[in-house]
Amino acid sequence: MPLLIGIIVLSCFESLAFLIGRGGYEGASGLDYLAIYIGAPIKNLDTFLQGNIYVNNIFESQTFINLMNGIGPKFHLIQHSIMLDLPFQRVGIYSLGNVYTTFYAFIYDFGYNGVWILVLIMAIISQMVYEAVRSSYKVTSPAYSSLVYSYIATALVMSFFSNRFYEQIFNLSFIKIIIIWMLFKLIFIKVVFDRKEIK
Template sequence: YNSLRIGKYVLIVTTLIIIVLFLLQWSASFVGRNVESFKGFEYISIYVGAEIKNLDTFITTNAFPIHGQVFGEQTFYSIINFAIKHLGLNLANYKLALPYQYVNGISLGNVYTTLYPWLYDFGFNGVGVLTALMAIISEIFYSISERNTIKIAPISRLFYGGIIAPTIVFSFFSNKFYEAFDVITLCIALIIWCWFNAVFDKYKQKIN
């Protein structure tokens, strides 16, 4: 049964990825990007492959880790930015270091995958530690959400499905996982959870 369930999820995810790839160029044109010069799968190959090429360029042309103004300044950007705005942390000209890349006259943008800030701040050792930490946190919340059947909208499921799972999916593009752990995001998740429980509790009482 578990094998069939996993197979079903893999098939669904694969199908969704294929659909997204086919709609990628159309959606880019729809929002105003000039993609008419690209033929066939050329735009898809650039869009999907740019992250890898940009990361490769960074690895081969830079000495890292790069020590900036504060510990983990690229990895924990959201937390540090919150501290600057609300806790009085004084860091002049603090921003993400994401330079745009051009290879053979083709613009590859400034997307480097989630590994870029980890390498930037902590080097190869940091990649291992941060990957393990991400895996442990994700597994803990997934296990808790699977066991929690007491409430209709347990916060563990909301946190995993609404925050953790999407950040893992988008790790191919950027450091969404560690950027999600900021005070504002957590407060929004808590408010949504309270609203869900209030609404569903009333609905459950009407049924009973």
């Protein structure tokens, strides 16, 4: 079954490329479009690494952009909203877009030393939440860790294309989501299951 799904996706990739704005290359096959889509982040990162790398101000961070835009103005850490610096790249006639892998933001902000530190933090957080999910056995009442890990897992998958992990997790919106989950569990799930146990 996975093989069949893979064949269908590959055969449709040329059409999908037009939908995401990567189409229009004469003589390009679905496999060519797939190669562009998968190879673009690595090539774009390579192009960035060949230029001059300057370590930036932590308060104007690309890595923690959503956190800084959330709390920065309140604590006067930044004067204006930070914008992502992700220039679009081309190689010949091919547009590679502006995806650079998660390492781009780390190197952009902290240089090469930042890579191993930030990857280590990602790994520790992901592993701790994963272990919390494995140790929670209640089927009737979903653990927060399961919800948090589902959020983290998508960010980890997207790390090949962008800095989704730190953009999503170190974000005021994520804290609000957790508070909403806690209230939902407290009000709806706990009350409902407590009533069932009483009956």
